[in-house]
Amino acid sequence: xxxxxxxxxxxxxxxxxxxxxxxxxxxxxxxxxxxxxxxxxxxxxxxxxxxxxxxxxxxxxxxxxxxxxxxxxxxxxxxxxxxxxxxxxxxxxxxxxxxxxxxxxxxxxxxxxxxxxxxxxxxxxxxxxxxxxxxxxxxxxxxxxxxxxxxxxxxxxxxxxxxxxxxxxxxxxxxxxxxxxxxxxxxxxxxxxxxxxxxxxxxxxxxxxxxxxxxxxxxxxxxxxxxxxxxxxxxxxxxxxxxxxxxxxxxxxxxxxxxxxxxxxxxxxxxxxxxxxxxxxxxxxxxxxxxxxxxxxxxxxxxxxxxxxxxxxxxxxxxxxxxxxxxxxxxxxxxxxxxxxxxxxxxxxxxxxxxxxxxxxxxxxxxxxxxxxxxxxxxxxxxxxxxxxxxxxxxxxxxxxxxxxxxxxxxxxxxxxxxxxxxxxxxxxxxxxxxxxxxxxxxxxxxxxxxxxxxxxxxxxxxxxxxxxxxxxxxxxxxxxxxxxxxxxxxxxxx
Amino acid sequence: xxxxxxxxxxxxxxxxxxxxxxxxxxxxxxxxxxxxxxxxxxxxxxxxxxxxxxxxxxxxxxxxxxxxxxxxxxxxxxxxxxxxxxxxxxxxxxxxxxxxxxxxxxxxxxxxxxxxxxxxxxxxxxxxxxxxxxxxxxxxxxxxxxxxxxxxxxxxxxxxxxxxxxxxxxxxxxxxxxxxxxxxxxxxxxxxxxxxxxxxxxxxxxxxxxxxxxxxxxxxxxxxxxxxxxxxxxxxxxxxxxxxxxxxxxxxxxxxxxxxxxxxxxxxxxxxxxxxxxxxxxxxxxxxxxxxxxxxxxxxxxxxxxxxxxxxxxxxxxxxxxxxxxxxxxxxxxxxxxxxxxxxxxxxxxxxxxxxxxxxxxxxxxxxxxxxxxxxxxxxxxxxxxxxxxxxxxxxxxxxxxxxxxxxxxxxxxxxxxxxxxxxxxxxxxxxxxxxxxxxxxxxxxxxxxxxxxxxxxxxxxxxxxxxxxxxxxxxxxxxxxxxxxxxx
Numbered sequence: 001x002x003x004x005x006x007x008x009x010x011x012x013x014x015x016x017x018x019x020x021x022x023x024x025x026x027x028x029x030x031x032x033x034x035x036x037x038x039x040x041x042x043x044x045x046x047x048x049x050x051x052x053x054x055x056x057x058x059x060x061x062x063x064x065x066x067x068x069x070x071x072x073x074x075x076x077x078x079x080x081x082x083x084x085x086x087x088x089x090x091x092x093x094x095x096x097x098x099x100x101x102x103x104x105x106x107x108x109x110x111x112x113x114x115x116x117x118x119x120x121x122x123x124x125x126x127x128x129x130x131x132x133x134x135x136x137x138x139x140x141x142x143x144x145x146x147x148x149x150x151x152x153x154x155x156x157x158x159x160x161x162x163x164x165x166x167x168x169x170x171x172x173x174x175x176x177x178x179x180x181x182x183x184x185x186x187x188x189x190x191x192x193x194x195x196x197x198x199x200x201x202x203x204x205x206x207x208x209x210x211x212x213x214x215x216x217x218x219x220x221x222x223x224x225x226x227x228x229x230x231x232x233x234x235x236x237x238x239x240x241x242x243x244x245x246x247x248x249x250x251x252x253x254x255x256x257x258x259x260x261x262x263x264x265x266x267x268x269x270x271x272x273x274x275x276x277x278x279x280x281x282x283x284x285x286x287x288x289x290x291x292x293x294x295x296x297x298x299x300x301x302x303x304x305x306x307x308x309x310x311x312x313x314x315x316x317x318x319x320x321x322x323x324x325x326x327x328x329x330x331x332x333x334x335x336x337x338x339x340x341x342x343x344x345x346x347x348x349x350x351x352x353x354x355x356x357x358x359x360x361x362x363x364x365x366x367x368x369x370x371x372x373x374x375x376x377x378x379x380x381x382x383x384x385x386x387x388x389x390x391x392x393x394x395x396x397x398x399x400x401x402x403x404x405x406x407x408x409x410x411x412x413x414x415x416x417x418x419x420x421x422x423x424x425x426x427x428x429x430x431x432x433x434x435x436x437x438x439x440x441x442x443x444x445x446x447x448x449x450x451x452x453x454x455x456x457x458x459x460x461x462x463x464x465x466x467x468x469x470x471x472x473x474x475x476x477x478x479x480x481x482x483x484x485x486x487x488x489x490x491x492x493x494x495x
Numbered sequence: 496x497x498x499x500x501x502x503x504x505x506x507x508x509x510x511x512x513x514x515x516x517x518x519x520x521x522x523x524x525x526x527x528x529x530x531x532x533x534x535x536x537x538x539x540x541x542x543x544x545x546x547x548x549x550x551x552x553x554x555x556x557x558x559x560x561x562x563x564x565x566x567x568x569x570x571x572x573x574x575x576x577x578x579x580x581x582x583x584x585x586x587x588x589x590x591x592x593x594x595x596x597x598x599x600x601x602x603x604x605x606x607x608x609x610x611x612x613x614x615x616x617x618x619x620x621x622x623x624x625x626x627x628x629x630x631x632x633x634x635x636x637x638x639x640x641x642x643x644x645x646x647x648x649x650x651x652x653x654x655x656x657x658x659x660x661x662x663x664x665x666x667x668x669x670x671x672x673x674x675x676x677x678x679x680x681x682x683x684x685x686x687x688x689x690x691x692x693x694x695x696x697x698x699x700x701x702x703x704x705x706x707x708x709x710x711x712x713x714x715x716x717x718x719x720x721x722x723x724x725x726x727x728x729x730x731x732x733x734x735x736x737x738x739x740x741x742x743x744x745x746x747x748x749x750x751x752x753x754x755x756x757x758x759x760x761x762x763x764x765x766x767x768x769x770x771x772x773x774x775x776x777x778x779x780x781x782x783x784x785x786x787x788x789x790x791x792x793x794x795x796x797x798x799x800x801x802x803x804x805x806x807x808x809x810x811x812x813x814x815x816x817x818x819x820x821x822x823x824x825x826x827x828x829x830x831x832x833x834x835x836x837x838x839x840x841x842x843x844x845x846x847x848x849x850x851x852x853x854x855x856x857x858x859x860x861x862x863x864x865x866x867x868x869x870x871x872x873x874x875x876x877x878x879x880x881x882x883x884x885x886x887x888x889x890x891x892x893x894x895x896x897x898x899x900x901x902x903x904x905x906x907x908x909x910x911x912x913x914x915x916x917x918x919x920x921x922x923x924x925x926x927x928x929x930x931x932x933x934x935x936x937x938x939x940x941x942x943x944x945x946x947x948x949x950x951x952x953x954x955x956x957x958x959x960x961x962x963x964x965x966x967x968x969x970x971x972x973x974x975x976x977x978x979x980x981x982x983x984x
Contacts, residue, residue, distance in 0.1 A: 021527065072968055072972060073969060074825065107806050139891060143887050147882060154934070169927060170924055174917070177916030177917055180916055184897075184905075208909060
């Protein structure tokens with residue numbers, strides 16, 4: 001058997017957290033470097049997987065780096081990992097964010113040992129979600145992610161942290177409860193838990209109507225993505241989470257919803273997806289516009305970025321349920337791109353809040369003078385978010401919109417796409433207005449002593465900027481991979 | 496019947512011998528720790544005998560009074576393990592009783608003997624005798640603290656237990672009166688031979704069976720017989736609460752399985768009725784348990800209600816078996832797996848509580864504030880067990896739930912599964928509240944919480960099994976499947 005790359009990637013953070021847990025009375029530096037080393041190791045391995053990934057035409061729909069061992073034979077469950085074009089970019093996104101989340105947390109003072117243990121566990125569980133091909137294993141990782149996130153928000157968060165943490169957990173649990181019922185129904189209809197075998201499920205005697213299974217699964221993912229009107233946990237959780245948790249939450253965790261929708265809803269139930277696509281794309285347009293409109297009204301910097309995620313995840317939903325190859329390609333790229341852009345935005349909010357101790361937009365202003373580096377980085381992130389050409393945001397949104405508009409299978413998609421595009425205008429509005437209120441205007445005396453970005457923060461934020469630029473200038477580096485995963489799914493729709 | 500059949504009772508007889516030995520030696524030794532060691536030795540020897548018998552072909556002994564099969568052996572092992580863990584964990588608690596430590600250990604052992612006989616009993620009389628043997632020991636144990644609450648708990652338990660016994664006995668009398676038999680297999684044969692509508696044509700016999708169900712319902716604390724649980728759990732000494740919530744409940748489920756699915760479940764149309772009955776009771780039980788648990792401020796009370804809810808999940812398994820008698824493998828082994836997982840999880844949670852409460856002298860959840868700083872390992876263990884009770888990975892609780900629910904979905908109980916998973920979400924709310932106060936609040940004092948080695952070992956064992964069952968359940972599933980085989984598949 002070859003080297004188990006995926007197991008190594010998923011479990012290296014777990015090894016890291018065990019090492020941290022066993023270190024006898026470590027000082028802060030040791031803990032941070034241990035966490036960094038293991039996150040980096042996972043990242044390096046995932047880059048290796050990215051390089052070794054077979055991109056040839058023969059690899060369409062093929063699972064690579066597969067590992068399969070019997071796990072619970074009674075219900076036919078396997079320890080089954082593997083990546084294809086769909087999951088690979090998201091896996092890399094998570095390992096990348098994993099490294100940066102450790103860097104973002106460099107100044108954590110409160111109980112650092114526990115903090116990094118939870119952060120590494122969070123990373124491992126999200127990686128597990130993206131790599132699992134067995135539905136029970138997928139579900140296990142999906143639920144595992146709740147525990148570290150609960151602790152990260154409720155111990156290291158701010159504001160109404162305990163309320164936000166429990167709200168987050170309950171919302172997700174309700175969704176996953178439905179998902180479990182869906183998974184079990186699929187299992188007893190087919191006797192299989194293998195996501196790839198189940199693609200294009202056709203059965204004469206479904207256990208319950210296929211549409212019911214589809215929606216049982218979809219609700220769980222829609223809460224995670226989030227789709228209007230199931231998004232209300234998101235602003236609270238984001239706002240009250242510590243910076244690194246927000247970065248991972250917005251960057252990678254929301255993508256679990258989009259990934260699940262493609263892998264477990266569209267791919268398994270293509271006919272049902274086609275039938276309900278008009279409804280879901282309409283919801284996507286509502287999410288985009290509602291999210292953007294609410295964002296405009298936010299006074300709290302972090303809450304503003306949080307609400308912008310609702311709007312941007314609407315594009316993902318639009319791209320997925322436009323059900324064309326290009327649009328779904330765009331949706332996956334948008335997930336990646338939003339991951340790094342919003343990750344950077346949250347990191348920058350963290351930086352500003354760290355230095356200025358203020359997040360209220362009414363009280364901020366004129367920071368450009370004290371923080372010249374921060375203003376540049378923040379502006380790049382903001383411009384990427386509103387889709388400036390040359391950044392990943394432009395590539396992703398452009399492909400999504402073009403793909404959706406030209407989709408032929410979904411009724412009314414043109415209208416929803418046009419509505420969605422209008423969201424970009426609103427985005428430009430709130431991003432530019434936000435930058436203006438934070439950095440420009442007359443310098444305020446109270447911020448005279450505010451320092452600029454520190455060296456660790458520079459490493460961290462510059463890496464984000466590099467990734468945004470790389471994907472923006474050469475999107476094919478990802479789209480070539482993504483289309484290998486998307487193509488077979490779209491073929492199922494075409495039938 | 497021959498004398499040689501007694502060899503099959505080696506585990507029980509051995510344990511009984513050790514119980515008497517403990518009482519005798521108690522008279523002479525000052526170091527009461529010796530007694531705990533002796534009790535554990537007895538339990539280990541009995542477990543040895545049980546393991547040796549595992550896998551033998553099933554036999555009936557004493558004119559079909561008791562069955563020696565994998566099913567009984569599975570539960571015997573579980574009960575022995577529970578008793579051993581309880582005795583280990585009691586080390587930090589027994590100092591509260593100034594006298595009668597020897598009697599405490601002996602009673603735990605004797606009640607274990609009673610329950611071991613109960614899980615093997617295949618005759619109404621044997622069931623009743625075994626039930627009373629364990630019941631009476633437990634009534635005494637519940638009052639062991641001799642303070643106001645403990646006495647009240649014991650008295651309530653005794654009175655309600657006596658009523659339940661009376662109901663059970665009345666049911667048995669009716670069943671005997673209309674069939675003329677006490678052995679379960681003989682009753683089953685009689686019922687199968689009944690003409691036409693069978694049971695339904697004989698309301699008195701049916702009433703007898705309903706009364707039997709009520710009597711057992713008390714033991715497993717399902718709705719509407721769950722009223723005694725919170726008061727007794729709160730008042731009884733904490734190790735005994737743990738013992739009640741795990742061993743007594745497991746034995747109760749074993750006897751329900753035997754009576755309703757081995758003896759009386761054979762004709763399909765009868766069992767179908769049981770299935771729906773158990774499904775409805777299950778939905779009500781878990782909802783009542785979970786909703787009321789939210790309101791509790793005392794952790795023992797909260798876990799009392801939580802154990803009612805867990806009984807509700809277990810009844811999902813009963814309902815599944817009832818819906819598909821004979822051709823359902825998942826429901827049976829799933830139920831046994833769930834009992835295993837519930838046992839280690841709940842024991843772990845209670846053992847951690849024993850240690851913490853012993854120091855802070857309070858069972859109020861608010862007093863657990865900041866326990867993560869005062870006793871990080873205990874708090875971590877308790878958190879881990881609570882996470883397992885919610886059913887989150889990587890613990891036994893998640894796998895057990897997936898397992899038991901998958902059987903239910905397979906047999907058309909999707910609605911029940913949805914009720915159950917929604918209930919899990921509700922339960923997250925109150926379990927996480929304990930987790931929250933332990934890790935986020937500031938502790939009232941900086942004093943560390945000490946615990947004995949015995950307790951730490953017991954707690955570590957529980958947590959280890961919670962993790963193992965949650966990560967590599969394969970072997971344990973195999974054991975559950977082997978044990979479930981008698982349930983007609």
